[in-house]
Amino acid sequence: MSTLFQIRPSEATGEAATLLAELKKNIGAVPNMAKAMANSPALLKGWIALSAALADGVLPAPVRERLALASAEYNRCSYCLSAHTYLGKNVAKLDSEEIERARHEQSADPHAAALLALSGAIARGRGAVDESTIQSARAAGVTDAEMAEVVGNLALNILTNYFNLVAGTESEFPVVTPHRHA
Structure with missing residues (x-):
């Protein structure tokens, strides 16, 4: 409601x-x-x-959609999960398997997987990440610009996740429910 x-x-x-x-x-x-x-x-x-x-940044739409899916899943925001599943499929042209992987901070694309792992670590650490996380991202080819934009996209996604949870926004997209977390 x-x-x-x-x-x-x-x-x-x-x-x-x-x-x-x-x-x-x-x-x-x-x-x-x-x-x-x-x-x-x-x-x-x-x-x-x-x-x-x-x-307009360095991260292409398919990567931004994966990041949005991972954030929506982590924050259990059905509205954002529904919207970004739709956008991921119809705009970013991600297949169903890649959409599901992104919900688990994974990707068949190694570079996208590194970006998702970095974003997940930042979210779980509430901004604090250890040096090994940064080194892993750099070893996977993540640039400084990409790292900065991962933080920006995470902030944008947390904004919309939290907003929609508080607002109780009803989805105009096919509804996708977050997985049950242990």
Whole structure:
């Protein structure tokens, strides 16, 4: 059940209306999450800006989608897991096996696997990682730019995971439920 009101683009005013119209123009739709974020135009604007900045970074869409899947699974966010399963399959062109691997911080691609392992270690350590984690990432060819963007994507994904958990955002995507964690 939603705990935050979803502002319909047709009923939005002020900066929220402008931001929701921009989303509709740029991606062709306004996700339920954005409608709920529109309660705070500052938050919606920040999410849009960080998403756009990272989309222009060094990590390609298939890697960013894998990172989002791993974060959603770790944080048990069904909304984000559903959205990124859909986006991973239909936009980033990940197959079902690779989507499932990403949920477990794994990939058939060794470089993507290294990025997922780094992201997972950062999340579990709440930002603190040991030198061996950094050395493993570097040995797998992870660059400084990629390492920095893993942190940026993790921050973006934690933002949306936590937001959707608090908001109780209902999914407009086929629902994917997080695995049971021990």
